[in-house]
Amino acid sequence: MHDEFLCHVTAYGICDGRRIGVPLGTYRAPTLALALWWLRDRATWIAERLDPHPEQEPYPSGALVPVAASVADVPALLRAWCGDITQQERVADELAAGRLVRIATSDDTTEYELLAESVDALRMQRTAPVLVVPVA
DSSP, rough: OOOOEEEEEEEEEETTTTEEEEEEEEEEESHHHHHHHHHHHHHHHHHHHHHHHHHHHHHHHHHHOOOTTOOOHHHHHHHHHHHHHHHHHHHHHHHHOOEEEEEEEEEEEEEEEEEEEEEHHHHHHSSSOOOOEEEE
16 A cells, blocks of 8 residues: 655646646645545646636626637536546555556646656655666
């Protein structure tokens, strides 16, 4: 069982022709339960900023811009992920097994990424011997 987890949230977009990542938060969770809580909290935080009241539409004139029907509804996807018990259990199992977990969704301009990994697994990777292959 892995006891401590490093969690990150990042938004990626294109600026001046380059992919740029903007960190939205980092948390070193002392338990698996707190890592999962923080990931859900950050997903909800992003959803609330993108779509504060999905059931209402009291937006100022000109605040909304139509997008193609193929553009993902990021707030709805993040809210659905937070409420999906099966997905939460899967993430917990992956983290408990020492594997990196990446939850990502994007709209037409931005990709939102939630990452979590075991601190113990990171330490083990650093101490593992590095495979060096000579190039002729």
